[in-house]
Amino acid sequence: MxxxxxxxxxxxxxxxxxxxxxxxxxxxxxxxxxxxxxxxxxxxxxxxxxxxxxxxxxxxGVPNFWVTAMKTNEVLAESIQERDEEALKYLKDIKWSRVELPKDDAQKGEASKGFKLEFFFDPNPFFTNSVLTKTYYMIDEDEPILEKAIGTVIEWCPGKCLTQKILKKKPKKGSKNSKPITKTEAVDSFFNFFSPPDVPEDEEEIDEDAADELQALMEQDYDVG
Amino acid sequence: MxxxxxxxxxxxxxxxxxxxxxxxxxxxxxxxxxxxxxxxxxxxxxxxxxxxxxxxxxxxGVPNFWVTAMKTNEVLAESIQERDEEALKYLKDIKWSRVELPKDDAQKGEASKGFKLEFFFDPNPFFTNSVLTKTYYMIDEDEPILEKAIGTVIEWCPGKCLTQKILKKKPKKGSKNSKPITKTEAVDSFFNFFSPPDVPEDEEEIDEDAADELQALMEQDYDVG
Incomplete structure (x- = not known):
């Protein structure tokens, strides 16, 4: 050395x-x-x-504190759809913390480092999870280069999924199947934050930006009381 | 507070x-x-x-140390044109330092903060400056958001400018003026680093990336001797 x-x-x-x-x-x-x-x-x-x-x-308490705080940030505000706001009203806390995985021989003896954001929710009609977590693993903690990000799988209540739209198509006339065809389509939603893309570099960067914004937001001055 | x-x-x-x-x-x-x-x-x-x-x-000493070091960095390597390398061989040192301007009432009493990169050159046939400086002023030192970047005006030797190409056009037949028309055209060059764009947000970000890369490079391990 x-x-x-x-x-x-x-x-x-x-x-x-x-x-x-x-x-x-x-x-x-x-x-x-x-x-x-x-x-x-x-x-x-x-x-x-x-x-x-x-x-x-x-x-x-302070109703809508977090959704209001998040919307003061330009990048986050853009990702929050009107449909998301109703669900975000149940957000009661966001916590940031370091993550350190034990050394793993398979990973050349390097401890995997990173941080996580935990979103704590009150019971709500949208999903059954009480905590949604996004964990960022860094290639090297000291030069903050993202290795991968992993998000909680959201257990949506039936018909309440905010990240997919259900499209019902009428079957073609004369089709053997007379039931409407149901298709799902991915839509913009803040909650896509928890389904980060697997590798695509550019998108990862955008994702990391969002995380930076969130961190900055959490450290922002808060004028409560 | x-x-x-x-x-x-x-x-x-x-x-x-x-x-x-x-x-x-x-x-x-x-x-x-x-x-x-x-x-x-x-x-x-x-x-x-x-x-x-x-x-x-x-x-x-170690000929071409800096140009070689700079080319190990992907972002910098892209900006360095073949024509630039000859001039970069005269680069003898790069220094990073903090910049702190005195408080200025016109700027709401805020001290302007940032950092500068100084490129020290041996006498060379390309330009007469011995130091080329790029200074970055931050809106707020603590959240590193770039306010503006200012670069040294390079005093190119005649015919040696690396950031512009001289195009000579033959005058149109029958034109009153029989001399060739001389036009200059901006070309890619590492030395454009010292002519940062005035405001355009996206380009500023790219510029700042380049500065980050340079800083990281300077802190990189160097295996000399």
Missing amino acids: SDHDELEAKFFEERRALEDKYQKLYQPLYTKRYEIVNGVVEVEGVVSEPATEEADKAAE | SDHDELEAKFFEERRALEDKYQKLYQPLYTKRYEIVNGVVEVEGVVSEPATEEADKAAE
Whole structure:
């Protein structure tokens, strides 16, 4: 290992420790945000009037917080279709965390590194998953080049899938089969975020951009309460 | 300022201090590279035989080091034309450094931040500049979004410009003017790197990619000696 590589390895180590330190320092703020958004605690300074309808409403937290936050970001806003918004209203938290797989001999002894985004949902009429996860594996953590991204398979409720449209075609006149033909067609949806393409380079990059935007968004200042 | 912003500001401050610390630690290695590449010192382990032709050659350093290094990078290799290589043989060093402009009231009191790449050249038959600089100003140092890039105006020697081709057209028959018409046409060249487009977003991004590649390249391991 050259002098330069040795120094660089130390730099990456220290930088990572610094990031971890601040991730821990941010944590109480994220917890507080979660509690306010989801009405676990009432916001200080809001005078409680338990008997009135308004107070009951306030206790419910901040409705549509995440979908509103996501839509302030241009790239994300573009991916969110009107049909998605209804489902995103059930989004109650997004968490970012590091991922580190144990060393695997098959992978030349390199630990696979990356990060994941977890989207926590309240029970909703669209899908049965309570968490949708997107995990990014990097070729090399220090030069952030994406190796692959894996998303949760969404268990859509019948007729509620937002990433496919069902087309019903009338059978041709005189056809033996008299039932309408059902075809599905892929449509634009934020939820395609969880079905990243397998390899195609350009699309992966777009995908990674979206992840960057999400991360930046999560670190954005939040003016709640 | 929210708690989150305060924490984030501290994080950026610490991260920057860490980067500066390692920049200083790398410096002796960069100096050593410069000395080896340019034959200021002889490489240890190379037995000196002053009387032979080979030894004289070795004392000249590592010919074509930078153009060779640049061509190992796919993006840069694409921008380097055959005609550019002759000029790039005179490249003796590339330096990266931070740029911080003093606060300017006209800019809402924000200090303008960024970085610059300096390309140091030996005297050569192509242009008279000894340093070509490309400076990148960021909208916000912490989220690396490019505001603008400014490059050195290259003082080409007569007939040696690598970024323009001179087209000579014969005047039309019967034209009053009998002299050939001279037109210049922009051509692909690595040296267009120093004439970044004014605003066009997409091109700026490509430009910034090239800068990233250059930075990565400079930090790459170098196997000299």
